[in-house]
Amino acid sequence: MNKIRNFRWKEHVWELAALFAVFAVLCAFAAQKEGYHMDELLSFELANAEFNPWIVPTQPVGRLAKFVQEEIRGESLGETLANLGETVADVVQNKGASRLLQYKADVYPEPVWISGKQFRDYLTTGTGDRFNYLSVYFNVKDDNHPPLHFMLLHTMSSLFAGILHPFLGCILNILAVLGCMVCLFRLGTLLEGHGIIPEGCGRYAGICMGLLYGLSAGAAATALLIRMYGLMTFFCVALFYLHVKKWLENGFSEKNGRLLAVTALGFWTQYFFLFYCITLAAVTVAMLWAKKRFGELKRYVGTMALAAGVGVFLFPFAIQDVFSSGRGQEALRNLGSGFSGYGARLGAFGVILLEGVFGSVPAAVICLLILTAAICLLVLRKKSKGQEKGPGGAPGSFWLMLLVPVAAYFMLAARMSPYLVDRYIMPLFPFVAVALCLPAVMAFGRFCAGKKACFFLPVMVLGAVSLLSYDGEYLYKGYNRQLEIAGQYQDLACICLYDGLGYYYNLPEFMHYEKTMLLTLPELEQRQDKESLEGQRQIIVLKKAGVETEDALDALQEYGWRVERELLPEADSVYGDTIYFCVEE
Numbered sequence: 001m002n003k004i005r006n007f008r009w010k011e012h013v014w015e016l017a018a019l020f021a022v023f024a025v026l027c028a029f030a031a032q033k034e035g036y037h038m039d040e041l042l043s044f045e046l047a048n049a050e051f052n053p054w055i056v057p058t059q060p061v062g063r064l065a066k067f068v069q070e071e072i073r074g075e076s077l078g079e080t081l082a083n084l085g086e087t088v089a090d091v092v093q094n095k096g097a098s099r100l101l102q103y104k105a106d107v108y109p110e111p112v113w114i115s116g117k118q119f120r121d122y123l124t125t126g127t128g129d130r131f132n133y134l135s136v137y138f139n140v141k142d143d144n145h146p147p148l149h150f151m152l153l154h155t156m157s158s159l160f161a162g163i164l165h166p167f168l169g170c171i172l173n174i175l176a177v178l179g180c181m182v183c184l185f186r187l188g189t190l191l192e193g194h195g196i197i198p199e200g201c202g203r204y205a206g207i208c209m210g211l212l213y214g215l216s217a218g219a220a221a222t223a224l225l226i227r228m229y230g231l232m233t234f235f236c237v238a239l240f241y242l243h244v245k246k247w248l249e250n251g252f253s254e255k256n257g258r259l260l261a262v263t264a265l266g267f268w269t270q271y272f273f274l275f276y277c278i279t280l281a282a283v284t285v286a287m288l289w290a291k292k293r294f295g296e297l298k299r300y301v302g303t304m305a306l307a308a309g310v311g312v313f314l315f316p317f318a319i320q321d322v323f324s325s326g327r328g329q330e331a332l333r334n335l336g337s338g339f340s341g342y343g344a345r346l347g348a349f350g351v352i353l354l355e356g357v358f359g360s361v362p363a364a365v366i367c368l369l370i371l372t373a374a375i376c377l378l379v380l381r382k383k384s385k386g387q388e389k390g391p392g393g394a395p396g397s398f399w400l401m402l403l404v405p406v407a408a409y410f411m412l413a414a415r416m417s418p419y420l421v422d423r424y425i426m427p428l429f430p431f432v433a434v435a436l437c438l439p440a441v442m443a444f445g446r447f448c449a450g451k452k453a454c455f456f457l458p459v460m461v462l463g464a465v466s467l468l469s470y471d472g473e474y475l476y477k478g479y480n481r482q483l484e485i486a487g488q489y490q491d492l493a494c495i496c497l498y499d500g501l502g503y504y505y506n507l508p509e510f511m512h513y514e515k516t517m518l519l520t521l522p523e524l525e526q527r528q529d530k531e532s533l534e535g536q537r538q539i540i541v542l543k544k545a546g547v548e549t550e551d552a553l554d555a556l557q558e559y560g561w562r563v564e565r566e567l568l569p570e571a572d573s574v575y576g577d578t579i580y581f582c583v584e585e
Contacts, residue, residue, distance in 0.1 A: 014203070015182075015185050015203075015206075015207060015210075018181065018207050018210055018211050019178055019182075019210075021215075022177065022210075022211070022214030022215060022219070023174060023178060025214075025215060025467065026170075026174045026177060026214075026219065026220065027174065029220050029223060029224060029470075029475070030166055030167055030171075030174065030223060030224060031167075032475050032477060033170065033224055033474065033475050033476065034166075034476050034477050034478065034480045034483075034574075035475075035476025035477075035478075035479030035482075035508075035574055036166070036226065036476065036479075036505070036508070037225070037474065037476075037505075038501065038502070038504035038505050039227060040169065040226040040227060041123065041504050041505070041507045042504060043149070043150060043153055043169065043226055043227055043228075044122075044123045044124075044153065044157070044169070044226075045122050045123060046136070046139045046140055046143055046150050047136055047151070047153040047154040047157060048121075048123055048124055048125050048129070048153075048154060048157050049065075049121065049122040049123070049139065050065055050068065050121070050128075050129040050135045051064040051065040051068050051135050051139070052064075052065040052122065052139070053139035053140075053142050053143065054142075055114075055122060055503075055504070055507075057111035057112070057114070057517070057518040058107060058108045058109070058112065059105055059107045059108070060106075060112065060118055061105065061106060062105060063103060063104065063105035064138065066103070066105055066106065067103045071083060071087065071099070071103075072084055072087060073128065087099070109528075109529075110523065110527055110528065110529055111517055111518055111519050111523060112517065112532070113493070113516070113517050113532065114515060114516055114517070114518070115514070115515045116490070116510065116511050116512060116513050116514060116515065116516070119507055119511045119516070120162070120164075120511045122507070123164050123507060123508070123511065124157055124162050124163060124164050125154070125158045125161045125162070126161060127161065130161055131154075131155070131158045132154070133151055133154065136150050136151050136154045137151075141317045144321050145228060145270060145321070146267065146268040146269060146270070146271070146315050146318060146321075147315060148228070148231065148265060148268040148269045149172075149227070149228035149231050149269055149270075150228075152231070153168065153169055153172065156168040156169070156171065156172065164508060164511065166224075166226065168226075170223055170224060170226060172226075172230065172231065173222055173223040173224070173225070173226070173230030173231070174223050174230075176230040176231050176233060176234040177213070177214055177222060177223055177230065177233075177234075178214070179234045179237075179238070180210075180233060180234050180237045180238075180430045181210035181211075181213065181214050182210075183234075183237045183238055183241040184206050184209040184210040184213065184237070184430065184434065185203075185206035185207060185210055186206065186241060187206060187209070187241050187434070188202040188203060188204070188205035188206025188207070188209060189202045189203060189206060190202070190241075190244065190245055190248065190249075191205070191244075191398070191438075194248045196395065196398055196442075197438065197441050197442050198442065201441050204441070204455050204456075207456070208441070208455045208459045209430075209438075210433075211456070211459045211460065211463060212357075212433040212436065212437055212462065212463065213430040214463075215459075215460070215462075215464070215466065215467060216356060216357050216358075216359075216429060216433070216463060216467070217355060217356055217357075217359050217466045217467060217469055217470040218355075218356025218357055218426065218429035218466075220467060220470050221356065221422055221426070221470070221474055222426045222429070224474035225423060225426075228269050229270065229423045229424075229426040229427070230426070231270075232266060232269045232270040232272065232273050233426050233427040233429070233430065235262055235265055235266030235269060235273060236266065236273065236276045236277075236431075237430050237431075238262045239259075239263065239266060239276070239277060239280065240401065240402070240405075242258055242262060243259075243280060243284055244398060244401060247284070247287070247397060247398075247401070251293065251296045252284075252293075252297075252299050252300040252303070253295055253296050253299050254299070256299065256300070256303040259304075259307075260303050260304075260306060260307045260310070263277060263303075263304060263307035263308075264307045264310050264314075267307070267308070267311040267318070268311060268314070268315060271318070271321065272409075272413065273427075275408065275409045275412045275413060276405050276406075276408075276409045276427060279404060279405040279408040279409065280401065280404075280405040281304050283400055283401055283404050283405060284300060284401070285297060285300070285301065287397055287400065287401075288300060342414070342415060345414045345415065345420065346411070346414045348414075348420045349410065349413065349414045349417075349424075352420070352421075352422045352425060353410070353425055353428060353429075353432065355422075355469070356425075356426075356429050357429055357432045357433065357466065358462065358465070358466055358469075359466035359467070359468065359469025363462075363465055363466070363469065367462060371436070402431065402434060402435065406428055406431045406432075406435075409425075409427065409428060410428060413425050437459075441455065476574045476575075477574065478572070478573070479508075479574050479575070481568065481572070481573075482506070482509055482573065482577065482579065483508060483509060483512070485509075485540075485579055486508075486509040486510075486512035486513055487512050489513070489540050490512045490513060490514065491514055492513060492514060492536075492538055492539060492540050493513060493515050493516070493517070493536055493539050493540070494509075494513040494515070494516040494539070494540040494541070494542060495517050495519060495524070495533075495539060495540070495542070496510070496516055496517070496518050496519065496542045496544070497519055497520070497521055497524065497541065497542070497543045497547045497552050498518060498520060498544045498546070498547070499520065499521075499544055499546030499547055500546065502544040502545075502546065502575075503544070505575045506542060506575070506577070509542070513540065517532075517533075520547075521547050521548070521555060524552075524555045525551075525555050525558070530559070533559055534560075536561075536584065537583065537584045538583050538584070539561060539582050539583075540567075540579065540580070540581060541561075541563075541579070541580040542577055542578075542579050542580075543577065543578045543579075543580070544575075544576070544577060545570060545575070545576030545577065545578075549578070556582060560584050560585050561582040561583065561584060561585070562582060562583065562585050563580045563581070563582055564581045566578065566579070566580055567579040567581050
């Protein structure tokens, strides 16, 4: 509270203005988001489906979810706690023969109807399951990710019970971007205080680094993708700032609590955080050893080892996720494949990185050429006039801590990532902003003495170019049309014909229909329980793009349904869906 009272708002008006500008821009992007990637909806399900981590067409209610509903939850908190105590005692005493471990779920031989209420329960919280972090922990242990992001998403969903909206997830990412900017603000001041950048330039350098990141297409994508990568980006930037601060100031001999906390929290957010954390730790250990700061080295290694121990102790499933899960083994296989196809992957991720910072590759080339030429001309001018070099010769230790972990992360992510998409290198966008801004500030700081605000103009222009170049990948604009159709026909049942797991894209629609059956085309054609589909005089059919149209229409005719009209053609759907209104012949 005292820190808040002592905060001098007028002295930080530029920083606050930068934060507000980025906040407004990212909120404007989030307001345009209509649909979701299937992984985003999986985030909501893992966060909010009480003890029911996966939607299975033949098992709408999981085993543990059914047990909790029928055996644990009582009419009062006291009854619920009593039931829970009896269950724990039963497990301790009878182990495998206990009622919990012998409990069976309802598993059906063929897909069954799932009500709109059930879909809503999957994706949102209700009066009985708000702030149920044990459920989130259980759900995530069967996934390939640690629990922190899902717990925060569950918190937002619990605050706004019964609501599924992009802002519930986007606001977490927007706050993470703003957190990165605050770290960059402080970094600029820190570097000035230690003579790494010219005197009087630290504040402006920090604001420029923050704006260059916050007003980039990469930051917009980070804010819009409701996954854990925005949070991981913040922990990477915070970890870097803490390392630089401790290296330049009081060292690692004491007060390492924040360092420990950020390391553990980053580990609980996304396992790719280890790429950055371990490399930064290795660089720090090497520098401490080279400087013969052995007391600090011992304390630092102990702090990082303790952080690892705490992380694994509180989420031991991480070991299995990294080494034994399907996604973990896939990443390790990619790493073991050597240089096969590595050049192409490096090139693809390089393009993604440039587009995330500059908006496009041509814009990146132009900006980098202009910056390089300007710095070279300024250096030549100073030499010709015999000017003193002045402050700004950054020590190699800082650049090692900045560049080596970033390069290592990029190379590991390019090799081990399952897909060539931007999410895996989102943590690198703010570091590129640092690497771009600092040389410019170091070169032009003395030249622009008294006109430090002139640094803002090129940053704002580059930010505008980058944001205008963003392709809106995570907005899924146009999906509202499908939600409108679902609302218009909410009294009808829906059949979703899918190929693979594509139905996850459409979960918000299924919250509106009376009930939905998730079927592959062979399951519809070969279905034995035809009675469950009969009696639907009118029905909505949602066909995913991977399902052959003629085969699907023939299968519908076998059940006596004909297409009355096409409500949404494939070309007009953001996911390539086709929606039919069918009637009984």
